[in-house]
Amino acid sequence: MTINTIYIEVAFATKDKQIIKSLEIPQNTSVTNAILLSKIADEFKDFDFSDTANLPIGIFGRKIDVITYQLTPRDRIEIYRKLSKTPNERRLDRKKT
Secondary structure, three states: OOOOEEEEEEEEEOOOOEEEEEEEEEOOOOHHHHHHHHOHHHHOOOOOOOOHHHOOEEEOOEEOOOOOOOOOOOOEEEEOOOOOOOHHHHHHHHHHO
């Protein structure tokens, strides 16, 4: 019996560093398990990846529901970090100076 696998990527970036990990995973792997299998947390010790249900996560720039999303071949899971300020707040700060 062979297990069907798919190829995906897991991506995360900070201001100073960005990583994209390529993986071959079993076809019915959840988004949470794919993130754990990528071991991307090992690259970013200051970021908490433990609660994926509450992390902003998307596939190719589209936010997804981590619980219900079914991974498909060549998906790129993108883990977003919370911004300290929105782009609009940054523009307003620049305007003040």
